[in-house]
Amino acid sequence: MSSELIVFLILAAVGVLSGILMITRPNPVNSALFLILNFMALAGLYITLHAQFVAIIQILVYAGAIMVLVLFVIMLLNLEDEEPLREQMSKRHYGSLLVALLALVLIVQVIGWNSGGTLETMREQSPHALRIGTVEHIGSVLFTEHVYPFELTSILLLAAIVGAIVMAKKRFP
């Protein structure tokens, strides 16, 4: 058993457990905290996959900024715990269950079907592929090949920011 596998197993166990705990906790604040743990475990998995940039962004943006917002909203709303979170199985849920099962089957099949390339074979075959996750590589791709979508994103965000203010502000001076 390689050390890589052990790290993976620990991170995966933490990820799955925190995911399950997140959807079963009656208190929304607890759920949010477990979601942070889940993000951390995922970030660890990304590092083992040589995607350092994505891992850092995962921590900075999701576990940091977005979760602070989520916690703020939960605390501002002052939710009464327990009551709304317990639901009965209704007919509608069977549909959701079916879709979830279908997605599970697909995920399993896609993983099994791609099993030809493990990390070791990837390392041997193309040492270049290991650099894909680095900040340098992402930066150079972002500013050469994908420079136009990158610029368009800034316009999109500008429109979104101004739009949010227009919608949210009650009275203009």
Add this chain to the structure above:
Amino acid sequence: MIEIIFESIPSFWPEITLSLTFVISMIVEFIVGGKGKKSTGMTTGLIVLLGFTVTILQMPFQDLEPRLLFGTMITLDPFAAFFKYLIVAAGIIVIVFSMQSHEVRRQETVGEFFCFIAAMTFGMFLMAGASNLLMIYLSIELVSLSSYILAGFSKKLKRSGEAALKYVLFGGAASGVMLYGMSLLYGLTGALDIYSIQSTLAAGMVVDVHDWSFVVLMLSIIMILVGFGYKISAVPFHFWTPDVYEGAPVSVTAYLSVASKAAGFAVMVRFFYVAFFDSVLDLGKWGSLPLVDWNMIIALLSVLTMTLGNVVAIWQDNLKRMLAYSSIAHAGYIMMGLVVMSDLGLTAMLAYFVIYFFMNLGAFYIVMSVADRIGSEHIDDYRGLGKRAPVIGVGFSIFLVSLTGLPPLAGFIGKWMLFSAVIEAHYIWLAVIGVLNSAISLYYYARVFRNMYLREPLNGDESPITFSPLVIVITILFIIPNIIFGVYFGPLISYAQRSVELFLQ
């Protein structure tokens, strides 16, 4: 790489102008706006109008030799240029409408309203040319974001807030599903631009019919179809349409129903035509996708869309809502051209868009002017309108007859071309359903004529309603093309034929 960017810029001036218009109008609004002056919003409106005019004046000087810009991000070809003309012309008209609309001018944030029209137009320009999954997603998202805000612009009206919220929820779900589909497609083919996707699929290396990969491919296409279907409001992704069209200011509704729908069709045609058609084999068949009869699936969607739109429209008493269902039905008619995907079908689609542009914008303009004047969009308030305001009554009748598709008006030519394209491809049952649907639509349009001409006004008020000369002039300007294209449609069709030239690799 930098050379490619520099080479692309000269072909990209209209888009650059539009993005500058958006940014400059926002800065101007920031500097001069917000001091409680009524005129400030109009200044921004005029700047956006100027930007659009400059854009449309630049476009005839563009070299339309089909080519790719910024690597594979954007395609420039006559097909894209056709839709860009349509979009920017609709943008100019909608700004002129909005400047008159009381509903828009009452708002404190009129200036931002025009900024978002500019942003939306820019997004739709990119949609017309997008040939990379990333660009397709980003441009659809830019258009959607701007239209969410525009739909909820009358903040004091409850129905406007409802419209914006429903639009955001539906749009978010649809674009999420579409993004998932795109990620599956990217995972399968390893390519983001639709040309590489086409060549990878045509090589037959990645997808095996006896394998799960085929299921994944089908699933990804269906998921991407959800995103496009939402944009063109095809059944069963139409649920947002009536509420949004009713709640949004009328000028925004007009823009959504014409330009946004056209851009949605443009991106959908380009995606499916380029990525999944085997251009070597038989055009009009989905070559890269064996086993499933996609023509039939699109045909069924088209039938569902037009039938549902027309049947539900019968019960609508609010004219905006009725026109919303009618526009769903028209999306169904236009999808008939997509069923065939031959040059004939695409020509019919493009010609229909031009005609739809004039008749639908005209109809919405009348609804807007009347609502500004008498403060109602209810069908009962249109009683006796034909006598009280003759030009408006005649104009509205012409637009509605044209929407029905009766000769000698333009709408007939559009429907006739679509039906003949479908019959040419041996989908006779589809044409029959289309004709039956036109008959249904006559019923609810005729309810409006009946109210306008044959029934007495609600409270016996027969005094004439006066409209400003500008309203009369604009109405007449919309009537003219509806009549001209009904009898003299040669140039229109030949222009549409010339525009069916997509860049293929």
